[in-house]
Amino acid sequence: xxxxxxxxxxxxxxxxxxxxxxxxxxxxxxxxxxxxxxxxxxxxxxxxxxxxxxxxxxxxxxxxxxxxxxxxxxxxxxxxxxxxxxxxxxxxxxxxxxxxxxxxxxxxxxxxxxxxxxxxxxxxxxxxxxxxxxxxxxxxxxxxxxxxxxxxxxxxxxxxxxxxxxxxxxxxxxxxxxxxxxxxxxxxxxxxxxxxxxxxxxxxxxxxxxxxxxxxxxxxxxx
Amino acid sequence: xxxxxxxxxxxxxxxxxxxxxxxxxxxxxxxxxxxxxxxxxxxxxxxxxxxxxxxxxxxxxxxxxxxxxxxxxxxxxxxxxxxxxxxxxxxxxxxxxxxxxxxxxxxxxxxxxxxxxxxxxxxxxxxxxxxxxxxxxxxxxxxxxxxxxxxxxxxxxxxxxxxxxxxxxxxxxxxxxxxxxxxxxxxxxxxxxxxxxxxxxxxxxxxxx
Numbered sequence: 365x366x367x368x369x370x371x372x373x374x375x376x377x378x379x380x381x382x383x384x385x386x387x388x389x390x391x392x393x394x395x396x397x398x399x400x401x402x403x404x405x406x407x408x409x410x411x412x413x414x415x416x417x418x419x420x421x422x423x424x425x426x427x428x429x430x431x432x433x434x435x436x437x438x439x440x441x442x443x444x445x446x447x448x449x450x451x452x453x454x455x456x457x458x459x460x461x462x463x464x465x466x467x468x469x470x471x472x473x474x475x476x477x478x479x480x481x482x483x484x485x486x487x488x489x490x491x492x493x494x495x496x497x498x499x500x501x502x503x504x505x506x507x508x509x510x511x512x513x514x515x516x517x518x519x520x521x522x523x524x525x526x527x528x529x530x531x532x533x534x535x536x537x538x539x540x541x542x543x544x545x546x547x548x549x550x551x552x553x554x555x556x557x558x559x560x561x562x563x564x565x566x567x568x569x570x571x572x573x574x575x576x577x578x579x580x581x582x583x584x585x586x587x
Numbered sequence: 588x589x590x591x592x593x594x595x596x597x598x599x600x601x602x603x604x605x606x607x608x609x610x611x612x613x614x615x616x617x618x619x620x621x622x623x624x625x626x627x628x629x630x631x632x633x634x635x636x637x638x639x640x641x642x643x644x645x646x647x648x649x650x651x652x653x654x655x656x657x658x659x660x661x662x663x664x665x666x667x668x669x670x671x672x673x674x675x676x677x678x679x680x681x682x683x684x685x686x687x688x689x690x691x692x693x694x695x696x697x698x699x700x701x702x703x704x705x706x707x708x709x710x711x712x713x714x715x716x717x718x719x720x721x722x723x724x725x726x727x728x729x730x731x732x733x734x735x736x737x738x739x740x741x742x743x744x745x746x747x748x749x750x751x752x753x754x755x756x757x758x759x760x761x762x763x764x765x766x767x768x769x770x771x772x773x774x775x776x777x778x779x780x781x782x783x784x785x786x787x788x789x790x791x792x793x794x795x796x
Binding site for chain 2: 372373374376377378380381382383384385386389405407408409410411412413414415416417418419420421422423424425430433434436437438440441443445446519520546548568
């Protein structure tokens with residue numbers, strides 16, 4: 365799987381700096397698990413972060429406090445070295461089509477077929493993450509050949525395709541591709557015929573649907 | 588000043604020939620790589636404490652910027668530096684500059700702390716595991732990292748708004764939307780300015796033109 369649609373550099377930077385919302389971060393991690401191009405971008409953004417830390421001014425810590433922290437550190441140099449966790453994810457596992465990407469396991473479990481979809485609208489199913497921070501994290505399953513309502517997003521939205529595909533004005537999105545959208549984008553995804561489109565998405569704020577039908581749909585959709 | 592004028596892509600930066608002489612802003616041009624290798628090979632406590640003295644207050648500033656309270660920032664910075672000592676034998680200067688490694692460890696400790704609530708899990712990108720980095724297609728020679736990249740002055744040469752956004756993005760626990768609200772700029776402008784700035788700085792940190 366070689367994704368064609370990547371993360372925006374501004375998203376990469378926020379992720380690398382540790383300032384991206386936790387929900388968006390889960391989708392970023394999902395994309396990174398399949399995208400070497402974006403992993404390299406993250407490394408570069410981390411280099412910028414490291415150099416910024418190296419070249420910035422030091423925080424002011426008063427002298428007695430600094431000394432006691434220093435003494436505490438010297439004492440801890442003999443602490444036992446904690447074991448590293450085992451290398452995650454082997455190839456056999458990631459080749460299993462039923463296996464969800466690892467970053468999703470804590471929220472949705474490991475198995476695609478075990479997911480408990482909830483009906484949302486005709487041809488549309490949704491699962492919200494069990495728990496998350498201020499934004500929302502959810503998986504969507506949309507029937508093949510279905511047109512979604514035209515909508516834009518209040519703030520940022522990240523969507524990673526896991527199975528199936530959709531097209532909109534921005535292009536064709538297939539497994540591994542990520543759509544990195546903000547409030548400037550008004551789009552109407554249409555899923556391709558054949559298999560349902562399954563994706564994981566995170567939002568910083570609620571979707572905005574224009575038009576009366578969509579407004580009726582919004583409370584139903586609950587996103 | 589309109590947002591568009593502020594984010595124009597022309598920059599004096601491209602026209603400037605950067606030489607590798609440390610500038611006054613580069614407060615300490617010491618090569619931390621060699622210090623770190625002494626720590627790894629000889630478990631040299633003096634070398635380690637020099638690294639500690641330099642980075643401890645700087646990591647604290649970064650962590651406070653991410654929203655950690657002062658005591659928490661100190662605790663996380665101590666923890667990050669202790670990891671550096673404990674995992675010194677994993678340090679590979681051809682894969683990563685010392686500051687990059689420390690930055691990743693500190694950031695992940697911070698995120699893990701934020702996620703310590705039920706259902707948030709440890710970040711999977713194990714920062715101490717250099718052997719898991721895939722760097723194919725990128726220049727990774729030790730020399731390219733040993734070069735002193737004076738990023739601070741390069742950021743100062745970016746258009747003012749880009750420089751400000753870079754600093755806000757790395758050192759303030761604010762989403763792009765919050766930055767946009769604070770500066771009265773459209774979100775799209777914030778993102779596109781950051782995008783331009785990143786692409787310029789990326790060339791520098793990759794050690795390629």
